[in-house]
Amino acid sequence: MPNPRTLSALGATLFALLGPPAxxxxxxxxxxxxxxxxxxxxxxxxxxxxxxGVSIAVRDSLLDPFVNPAKGARVRALHLFGAPTFYSIxxxxxxxxxxxxxxxxxRGDLFGGAVVxxxxxxxxxxxxxxxxxxxxxxxxxxxxxxxxxxxxxxxQTNRYAFATLGRRVGNGFxxxxxxxxxxxxxxxxxxxxxxxxxxxxxxxxxxDARFGVVRDWESGSSVEALLVHDRLxxxxxxxxxxxxxxxxxxxxxxxxxxxxxxxxxNTWGLQLGWQRPVGDSxxxxxxxxxxxxxxxxxxxxxxxxxxxxxxxxxxxxSAAYNIGMGVARxxxxxxxxxxxxxxxxxxxxxxxxxxxxxxxxxxxxxxxxKTAESHFTFSNAIARLGIAQDLVIDGVESPLHLQxxxxxxxxxxxxxxxxxxxxxxxxxxxHWTEWAPTWGASMRVAGVDxxxxxxVVHGTGRPGIxxxxxxxxxxxxxxxxxxxxxxxxxxxxxPVSVTTxxxxxxxxxx
Amino acid sequence: MIRQRCRVLxxxxxxxxxxxxxxxxxxxxxxxxxxxxxTLDDQLRAQFGIxxxxxxxxxxxxxxxxxxxxxxxxxxxxxSGNRDVACATCHxxxxxxxxxxxxxxxxxxxxxGAARTLGAGRQFTPxxxxxxxxxxxGSFYIFWDGRVSDLGGFRTPAGxxxxxxxxxxxxxxxxxxxxxxxEMRGEVGDHDVFGNxxxxxxxxxxxxxxxxxxxxxxxxxxxxxxxxxxxxxPGVPASSLGFQHAANAIAAFEQTAFTFTSSPFDHYVxxxxxxxxxxxxxxxxxxxxxxxxxxxxxxxxxxGQSFASAGVPQLGPGVGKDAPLDLGQDPxxxxxxxxxxxxxxxxxxxxxTAPYMHDGAxxxxxxxxxxxNKVEETLRNYDASQLDPRLRAQYxxxxxxxxxxxxxxxxxxxQPLGLSDTEIxxxxxxxxxxxxxxxxxxxxxxxxxxxxxxxxxxxxxx
Numbered sequence: 001m002p003n004p005r006t007l008s009a010l011g012a013t014l015f016a017l018l019g020p021p022a023x024x025x026x027x028x029x030x031x032x033x034x035x036x037x038x039x040x041x042x043x044x045x046x047x048x049x050x051x052x053g054v055s056i057a058v059r060d061s062l063l064d065p066f067v068n069p070a071k072g073a074r075v076r077a078l079h080l081f082g083a084p085t086f087y088s089i090x091x092x093x094x095x096x097x098x099x100x101x102x103x104x105x106x107r108g109d110l111f112g113g114a115v116v117x118x119x120x121x122x123x124x125x126x127x128x129x130x131x132x133x134x135x136x137x138x139x140x141x142x143x144x145x146x147x148x149x150x151x152x153x154x155x156q157t158n159r160y161a162f163a164t165l166g167r168r169v170g171n172g173f174x175x176x177x178x179x180x181x182x183x184x185x186x187x188x189x190x191x192x193x194x195x196x197x198x199x200x201x202x203x204x205x206x207x208d209a210r211f212g213v214v215r216d217w218e219s220g221s222s223v224e225a226l227l228v229h230d231r232l233x234x235x236x237x238x239x240x241x242x243x244x245x246x247x248x249x250x251x252x253x254x255x256x257x258x259x260x261x262x263x264x265x266n267t268w269g270l271q272l273g274w275q276r277p278v279g280d281s282x283x284x285x286x287x288x289x290x291x292x293x294x295x296x297x298x299x300x301x302x303x304x305x306x307x308x309x310x311x312x313x314x315x316x317x318s319a320a321y322n323i324g325m326g327v328a329r330x331x332x333x334x335x336x337x338x339x340x341x342x343x344x345x346x347x348x349x350x351x352x353x354x355x356x357x358x359x360x361x362x363x364x365x366x367x368x369x370k371t372a373e374s375h376f377t378f379s380n381a382i383a384r385l386g387i388a389q390d391l392v393i394d395g396v397e398s399p400l401h402l403q404x405x406x407x408x409x410x411x412x413x414x415x416x417x418x419x420x421x422x423x424x425x426x427x428x429x430x431h432w433t434e435w436a437p438t439w440g441a442s443m444r445v446a447g448v449d450x451x452x453x454x455x456v457v458h459g460t461g462r463p464g465i466x467x468x469x470x471x472x473x474x475x476x477x478x479x480x481x482x483x484x485x486x487x488x489x490x491x492x493x494x495p496v497s498v499t500t501x502x503x504x505x506x507x508x509x510x
Numbered sequence: 511m512i513r514q515r516c517r518v519l520x521x522x523x524x525x526x527x528x529x530x531x532x533x534x535x536x537x538x539x540x541x542x543x544x545x546x547x548x549t550l551d552d553q554l555r556a557q558f559g560i561x562x563x564x565x566x567x568x569x570x571x572x573x574x575x576x577x578x579x580x581x582x583x584x585x586x587x588x589x590s591g592n593r594d595v596a597c598a599t600c601h602x603x604x605x606x607x608x609x610x611x612x613x614x615x616x617x618x619x620x621x622x623g624a625a626r627t628l629g630a631g632r633q634f635t636p637x638x639x640x641x642x643x644x645x646x647x648g649s650f651y652i653f654w655d656g657r658v659s660d661l662g663g664f665r666t667p668a669g670x671x672x673x674x675x676x677x678x679x680x681x682x683x684x685x686x687x688x689x690x691x692x693e694m695r696g697e698v699g700d701h702d703v704f705g706n707x708x709x710x711x712x713x714x715x716x717x718x719x720x721x722x723x724x725x726x727x728x729x730x731x732x733x734x735x736x737x738x739x740x741x742x743x744p745g746v747p748a749s750s751l752g753f754q755h756a757a758n759a760i761a762a763f764e765q766t767a768f769t770f771t772s773s774p775f776d777h778y779v780x781x782x783x784x785x786x787x788x789x790x791x792x793x794x795x796x797x798x799x800x801x802x803x804x805x806x807x808x809x810x811x812x813x814g815q816s817f818a819s820a821g822v823p824q825l826g827p828g829v830g831k832d833a834p835l836d837l838g839q840d841p842x843x844x845x846x847x848x849x850x851x852x853x854x855x856x857x858x859x860x861x862x863t864a865p866y867m868h869d870g871a872x873x874x875x876x877x878x879x880x881x882x883n884k885v886e887e888t889l890r891n892y893d894a895s896q897l898d899p900r901l902r903a904q905y906x907x908x909x910x911x912x913x914x915x916x917x918x919x920x921x922x923x924x925q926p927l928g929l930s931d932t933e934i935x936x937x938x939x940x941x942x943x944x945x946x947x948x949x950x951x952x953x954x955x956x957x958x959x960x961x962x963x964x965x966x967x968x969x970x971x972x
Contacts, residue, residue, distance in 0.1 A: 242564075242565065243564045243565075244564050244565040244566065244567045244810075245564055245566050245567060245647075245648075245809070245810035246567045246648075247566060247567060247569050247646070247647040247648040248567075248569060248570045249648075250648035250650070252562075252564060252810075253567070255567070257780075257781070259781070353784075354784050355784065357784075357787075357788065358787055358788045358789060359788065419549070421550075421788060422549065
């Protein structure tokens with residue numbers, strides 16, 4: 001068991017990029033901490049997710065229209081679906097459930113669809129748990145606040161609405177647009193990131209707009225292009241238990257201290273993809289390349305355990321790219337698929353001086369100047385591997401389709417951090433790998449496609465919390481929000497795992 | 511051909527993938543350098559935790575009529591036996607609740623501020639007039655020797671004679687300057703500014719009740735005060751009014767008018783990292799560490815809760831049987847009095863309240879810091895020429911006194927601190943960050959007139 005206290009040197013800012021397709025690479029996830037995130041956004045139904053999430057060389061008739069709306073052109077008939085999804089985080093650290101329902105339809109040259117989803121998320125911390133607050137709050141202070149604490153232990157509800165509309169324009173060309181809006185009142189894990197806080201009320205939303213073009217050939221080949229714009233705007237109203245000297249009572253008391261943090265990130269993304277069968281060998285190959293340009297007008301000032309006050313990171317920007325290739329083979333009742341993706345990312349965040357600041361070297365940083373800068377250079381990689389096998393069962397109208405797979409997300413980055421006030425500079429290298437075994441099965445029963453997906457993510461952790469004197473961890477998984485943080489020391493979190501179960505039901509209608 | 515290219519590309523990407531992951535995990539991953547030093551803010555806030563520095567809450571506001579009565583009393587010389595000294599004479603708003611003298615000049619004196627002169631046959635008070643700024647923030651001890659205290663009950667020189675109904679230790683303190691001959695009451699045979707006999711002076715000094723009663727007789731004889739007392743204490747018949755009511759009003763005014771808790775340091779403590787300059791932060795870090803200031807100046811007020819012997823030069827007429835020395839902490843109330851121990855004052859707004867120490871021996875903050883840097887050397891080489899010429903002869907620099915002071919000096923500061931000039935300037939910058947800008951000009955609290963009709967004057971800064 002690592003010593004969770006080594007996290008004490010973490011000063012962090014974090015931003016979250018949302019959207020169910022994030023794991024598909026259109027919006028590239030940036031993480032500088034191996035922080036576990038709840039599987040909050042993996043609720044859209046998928047044919048291939050149980051195969052380690054392979055997607056480059058295999059088509060996914062359920063998920064593809066939500067990733068690139070132009071792929072909705074491949075839907076030729078009306079079908080309705082529901083996909084209740086549940087995730088839980090080990091060590092009794094929270095979880096959530098989501099019920100998306102919707103349908104895709106086609107009429108003439110037009111196609112479209114709509115989905116709504118309701119989601120309930122449990123808090124990441126238990127009621128009895130208490131973060132280690134900054135040192136000041138330890139002084140002669142009752143360990144818990146003596147004032148009412150709002151909504152700390154209640155589950156919160158998020159709502160999602162998705163709509164897409166497209167048109168086939170002939171010669172295999174289709175184009176479509178889609179909009180996903182998320183009305184968010186909790187992002188899993190955020191309440192772990194304000195050490196010393198008593199409650200965090202989150203509210204805000206994410207708007208993900210896409211425009212896609214696809215050309216399909218009868219041979220099974222296809223090329224596609226996707227333009228994505230995502231705007232995340234979250235507000236965190238954090239209540240800290242602040243100790244203060246009450247001159248009327250002449251003693252130390254506790255009172256709420258509200259603090260508002262804004263989390264703003266805007267992303268423009270472009271992805272180009274290609275896929276084709278290799279003759280009639282049963283092999284398919286595919287490739288894609290993605291570019292994301294992100295601006296972070298405001299990043300929250302998170303405080304992780306023992307970090308009294310991180311450098312306030314105000315704006316920043318990132319440029320993230322990925323290039324991937326996949327192969328797949330269908331042979332009889334068996335399917336095999338492999339994806340490999342390489343992700344180089346450059347990110348630059350800084351703090352701005354609100355007023356003129358003297359430096360230790362005697363110079364002055366003018367208002368608006370950079371007080372500290374962090375330059376991240378990432379070299380990430382993702383590998384996904386999946387297999388599937390159809391089993392014919394006597395007396396059953398359709399075969400039982402079994403799936404299994406694993407994905408690995410390897411993160412490696414180099415950080416150069418310059419503190420212009422203290423005139424110091426340092427470098428740091430970090431790396432870790434997140435593993436996600438998956439499994440699943442599907443079957444058509446009475447004309448209804450029933451699918452089960454299981455996934456567990458290992459390799460991430462949560463900042464420890466103090467429960468009595470024992471550090472305990474909290475939650476979660478990959479494929480959700482991105483994390484851009486500025487570590488100031490070794491990265492060590494208490495390991496947790498996130499387990500997801502999804503049961504999707506798809507009803508094709510004539 | 512395509513198949514071959516795909517194989518090559520796939521192999522390449524797979525290789526990159528494996529190299530990137532490199533088998534590390536979250537828990538043991540990372541080729542990190544040793545953690546960098548904590549930032550200045552981190553270090554400073556950690557010290558806050560150690561020394562109990564927390565934000566200061568708001569003071570409950572007393573009713574306006576009570577404050578207004580207190581304001582009139584504070585500036586009215588009618589409280590003094592000779593009608594020539596008010597509370598504001600030595601605690602002037604123009605001098606930030608103090609005067610600018612090392613040792614104050616009480617009744618019989620003339621003039622204001624640095625130009626104030628002793629009356630014939632009078633002497634300086636034995637101690638510096640402490641500033642009233644933030645004295646309403648719940649002090650446990652009042653006066654340099656702590657002879658008025660509230661540790662679960664008031665302890666004062668009046669003992670059982672202290673009337674009930676006092677609302678704070680500040681109010682308890684306000685009972686006593688009117689009883690002190692040197693400060694306000696006057697000597698037997700004195701006449702007031704109108705040439706009338708001073709009726710307060712003949713009363714025996716031990717007869718606190720009689721003195722307070724006589725002062726109240728003066729007040730209730732003035733119509734303006736009758737109205738103000740009625741407004742401040744509705745339902746209390748005039749016959750039941752005592753000087754404790756006046757003291758409560760004075761304390762209410764002092765608390766309302768002299769509380770200033772919005773300095774850059776206050777904002778910094780309240781989580782605004784940008785409120786203090788880098789130099790001040792470095793000074794603050796020295797304050798809590800190398801300079802050892804926080805050993806005595808701890809807590810939310812940075813002092814005010816304890817006594818210490820700081821190796822301060824002896825100056826003035828002395829106190830009691832030990833005169834011409836001033837041994838400080840009052841043995842009557844502390845049981846285990848220690849020689850040369852004085853109350854550790856709060857440092858909030860200290861920039862505005864020179865001169866410093868219990869006898870005003872140092873004129874500037876830098877001089878104070880340099881004293882603490884080398885206590886023995888500073889004490890042995892104290893230059894009395896820096897004092898008001900009228901006080902130089904009262905400097906007690908004889909070897910026996912010096913040795914006695916050094917013997918009693920707190921071990922924490924007995925050895926040189928080793929502060930450099932840069933560090934001394936950083937410490938001064940920190941002390942200046944304790945100033946609430948609103949406390950710089952307090953002239954607006956001075957009333958145009960007082961009910962007695964006596965002239966309102968306040969000591970003017972030099």
